[in-house]
Amino acid sequence: MSILDAAVLRQELGRLCERHRVPGAQLAVRRADTTVAVEYGVRSLGGGDPVTAGTAFPVGSVTKAFTAALALVLVEDGDLALDEPLAAHLPEFGAGEKVTLRQLLTHTAGLASAVVEPDPEVRCTRSRWVREHTGERDLVHAPGTAFSYSNAGYVVVGALVEAVTGMDWREAVGAILLDPLGIAPSFVTGLPARPGRPAAAGHTVRHGRNRIVVVPEQALHPVEDPDGGLQASAADLVAFAGLFLDGAVAGGPLGEAAAAAMCCDQLDDVRAGPAGMADGWGLGLARYTDGGGRDRFGHDGTLDGVSCHLRLDPADGTAVALTANANTGQQLWDELSERLAAVGLPAGNGTGTAALYAAAEAPSPPDCRGTYANGPTVLTVQQAADGLLRLASEGSPAYALTCRTGDAFSLHDIDGGPPLFAGRFLRDADTGRTDGLQFSGRLARRVRQGNG
Structure with missing residues (x-):
């Protein structure tokens, strides 16, 4: 496979989409200052509209990497500190006397994974949700002692951003992070994608019944925007990856030290690491080893019938992103990542996860x-x-x-x-x-x- 040959990449993406029954996908590859993006298929079965370079896909938990970067901009500005208890900034955070921002960003704060769905009959702000669901009694383990992936923790980070900036999380991530990167803000819940920027629908492939079912809309409450509410293209994800690539951080919204910290494993002292997900975790980005001692960083994201993946290598300035509108996008990524790794691109899910499967x-x-x-x-x-x-x-x-x-x-x-x-x-x-x-x-x- 030629790394920057668009025709070859498009052919390979199409072959894998057909193999895994994915209706539509995007693949973007960056090396040095060159980015190549290709697309395949349709936004929704039955609709017929093609996936284009600007089609926005729900990227699920890849949103967390954006929220982490946003919080670290505030750290660089002196508005927040990584290792101070958060109660003073967010009094409604019941566990805030014991939990720090570093722990939230590395999933070691002890908060539960799932977000308790707010009552649809009651207007619920992020601040109110935090007050009701993140007390010390809600902790799964003592803060700082173990890794446990937590959507709830990133809801707290979103509320923290709002308390410090005085802006809604969407406004803050748009103004502080997305606009400087040239990414048109688009979100799963509430407001539609910007005019002229269509969004892809999810699809569920049912193996036992030989069916593909369209997911009409994502079941995500706006409270969860900071942990999973962003929509973006593969090219957008690679543009975000540019914040962490060699020589690309100068003049960007995120400083060099903060970008490096996001790509530095923080889990040396915990009892249990991110088994089944990655080999380590930085401040918002997962660490994946390739078997040769080389570290890559990134994040995966899934929502109903959608699978998205971002990998980057700060050492050699390469990045790759895949967006796929089917639940089988994970299997597509697994196969694609083997091909990409063979030609020197950051990919895969890490040797630790591979060892569990093997x-x-x-x-x-x-x-x-x-x-x-x-x-x-x-x-x-x-x-x-x-x-x-x-x-x-x-x-x-x-x-x-x-x-x-x-x-x-x-x-x-x-x-x-x-x-x-x-x-x-x-x-x-x-x-x-x-x-x-x-x-x-x-x-x-x-x-x-x-x-x-």
């Missing part, structure tokens, strides 16, 4: 069955009638759970298909008993033992 199948830990909790999310590991393990959460589909050596496991659709997530069981250091699990980077503590 570990040999093994008997399940004898005490792994039971109930685990992460805030409002309750996970149950139980043995089904066919003798196989299942991992289920109320309101979500159950996954088939395959245990692997080293207390690792992988999760699959019950209908079949490739592994979707990886994780591991955690053991108490003193007793050796299973006392928790990490599911795609989310830490859940055991609350009950037994089969359901």
Whole structure:
């Protein structure tokens, strides 16, 4: 594959979209000062409108990297500090006497992963949500002791930005970050995309039923804008990556020291790292190793029927971004990233995650069955009638759970298909008993033992 040959990239993107039944996608590659962006397919099945360079895709949790960069601009301006408790800036943050901005940005603050959905009949601002759901009693673990991926933590960062700037998060991210980068602000919830900038719809590929279903709209409350509400193109994501690439930070909205901190692992002293997600975490960006000792950074994002991926290598000035409007975009990315890595582009999900998937199948830990909790999310590991393990959460589909050596496991659709997530069981250091699990980077503590 030629790195900057648009025809070759477009052909490869089209081939993989057909293989993984993705209706539409964008791929952008940057090397030095040259960016090549290609597109394939349609924004929505049945609509027929093509994906163009300017089509906005819901980028899900890639939004968190933008929110982190926005917060670090405020740190550089002296409005915030990374390692001071946040209660003075955000009194409504009940855990603010113990939690710092660094911990929020690195998912080590101890807040739950999921955001409790506000009552649709009650107007709920971010400030009010923070007051009601982020007290010390809501912490999953003691701040600074473990990694547990948290959407709720980035809602708090959004509220913090609003308290300091006096602007809504959308206004702040637009004025301080997006506009200087030449990115037209577009959001999943509330306001539509800017006139002339259409948005892609999500699609769910159902393996067992041979169907593709259009997702008419994203089920995301505006409270969650800072953790998942941004829409952007692959070229927009690569423009954002330019903040971290060698020689590209001068004159940008984010200073060189802050950009470097976002690309510097912060997790040396935690008990449990981001198993199943990455090999480490900086201030808002995940760290992925390539097997040769080289670090790449980036973020993944999913919403209903959408999968987006950003990778960058600050050392050699390269970046790659993929936006795909189907839930099978993850499998497309997995295959594409192997091709990209072979020609020297930053890609992949890291050696640690690959090791979890590749570990040999093994008997399940004898005490792994039971109930685990992460805030409002309750996970149950139980043995089904066919003798196989299942991992289920109320309101979500159950996954088939395959245990692997080293207390690792992988999760699959019950209908079949490739592994979707990886994780591991955690053991108490003193007793050796299973006392928790990490599911795609989310830490859940055991609350009950037994089969359901």
